[in-house]
Amino acid sequence: MRRLTYHEPQSMKDAFALMEGHGDAAMVLAGGTDLIIEVKQETKTPDHLISLRCIPGLQEIASENGELCIGAMVTHRKIEKSELLREKYSLLTDAVDNLGSVQVRNVATIGGNICNAAPSADTAAPVVALGVKLVLEGPAGEREVFIEDFFQGPGKTALAAGEILRTIRIPTLPEGACSCYIKHSRRKAMDLPLLGIAVIIVPDDNMVCKEARIALSLAGPVPFRAKKAEGFVTGKPLSRDVWEQAAAIALGESNPRTSFRTTAEYRKKMICALIPRAAEVALKRVNRAWMKG
Ligand SMILES: Cc1cc2nc3c(=O)[nH]c(=O)nc-3n(C[C@H](O)[C@H](O)[C@H](O)COP(=O)(O)OP(=O)(O)OC[C@H]3O[C@@H](n4cnc5c(N)ncnc54)[C@H](O)[C@@H]3O)c2cc1C
Numbered sequence: 001m002r003r004l005t006y007h008e009p010q011s012m013k014d015a016f017a018l019m020e021g022h023g024d025a026a027m028v029l030a031g032g033t034d035l036i037i038e039v040k041q042e043t044k045t046p047d048h049l050i051s052l053r054c055i056p057g058l059q060e061i062a063s064e065n066g067e068l069c070i071g072a073m074v075t076h077r078k079i080e081k082s083e084l085l086r087e088k089y090s091l092l093t094d095a096v097d098n099l100g101s102v103q104v105r106n107v108a109t110i111g112g113n114i115c116n117a118a119p120s121a122d123t124a125a126p127v128v129a130l131g132v133k134l135v136l137e138g139p140a141g142e143r144e145v146f147i148e149d150f151f152q153g154p155g156k157t158a159l160a161a162g163e164i165l166r167t168i169r170i171p172t173l174p175e176g177a178c179s180c181y182i183k184h185s186r187r188k189a190m191d192l193p194l195l196g197i198a199v200i201i202v203p204d205d206n207m208v209c210k211e212a213r214i215a216l217s218l219a220g221p222v223p224f225r226a227k228k229a230e231g232f233v234t235g236k237p238l239s240r241d242v243w244e245q246a247a248a249i250a251l252g253e254s255n256p257r258t259s260f261r262t263t264a265e266y267r268k269k270m271i272c273a274l275i276p277r278a279a280e281v282a283l284k285r286v287n288r289a290w291m292k293g
Contacts, residue, residue, distance in 0.1 A: 006048075006051065007051065008051050010054050012055055012137060016164075019164075022048045024161075026046060027050065030073060031112055033100070033108040033112070052073050061082055066172050067170060068084075070110060072165040075105060075107060076105035076123075077096075077102065077106045089126075091179035094183075101190055120192040122181075124217045125181060125215040125223050126181050128217075129198040129225070130147075130171070132169060133147070133168075133171075135169060136158075136165055175202075176202055178200070178201055180278045181198045182281070183196055184196070193217065194261055195217070196218060196223070198215040206237075207237060209237075212246075220255045229250035232249050238283060240280070243275060247276055250271060254267075254268070254271055
């Protein structure tokens, strides 16, 4: 492995100074579960690693002005253990429950999962469904970027040189919302998804859909919302038939590719199968009768 200089700044200000000083030769290090592998494989070749682990304020989950704020250095394990997230944002805990192993989840962070921008990132579809805003900080100050503007292609993001993701801000979900993320993979553990489906549903008392959000990963170059399918479900009874039709519409909005792990054709079939299944799981969580039709 190449020789690297490891830095442990104690503040964002010190981190920016180091990044400015070393320019392109420096990279931000969070848990290292993606980056260290890439450094070993020499697909990334920084000379300096700027660790975020000693910077205060990046490891907390807190409510702020009606939004839930997750620090970029919050580990997947902390999300998995959060009762608040499990109850209110089940799709996010679904995403981390089967991410890597406990050892990986203990060090890997949500910020790293988002900033690495791998098409297979398990938190990608959930954060897109949640419509999160990302607080990015650089030497010149702070800016907020909507999640759908952040992902710009496989491995490409809206992060400017020298910027660090500080916080993931989750807007409050409407009252009565239920959600689910399905990771479709060959194995139950230690495997990356072939497809990721996240749904959020807001049913009314008669099981008519007040609002629906459907986000997919590995069904196009970046994770996205199937907005036509969402529009189709809204105002309709939450029956299996409606969700099957919505899945067919979502398929039309998708553009999955054949990769070394599976074919586009297989991904297409699974989009149709898994959207109704994700809706079913989400609705069961509100403990209401499902599938009238
Ligand atoms: C055995 C194993 C199994 C895995 N299984 C899964 C899986 O099932 N699902 C899945 O989605 N992933 C999986 N991964 C990948 C990895 O664990 C996750 O993507 C993880 O969330 C990355 O976070 P990290 O903190 O380790 O990031 P790092 O590796 O430290 O960083 C990743 C990238 O993001 C950048 N970065 C990190 N934090 C910030 C920040 N705050 N601001 C700006 N840039 C930043 C880094 O510079 C780097 O380019 C697995 C990895 C391993 C080794």
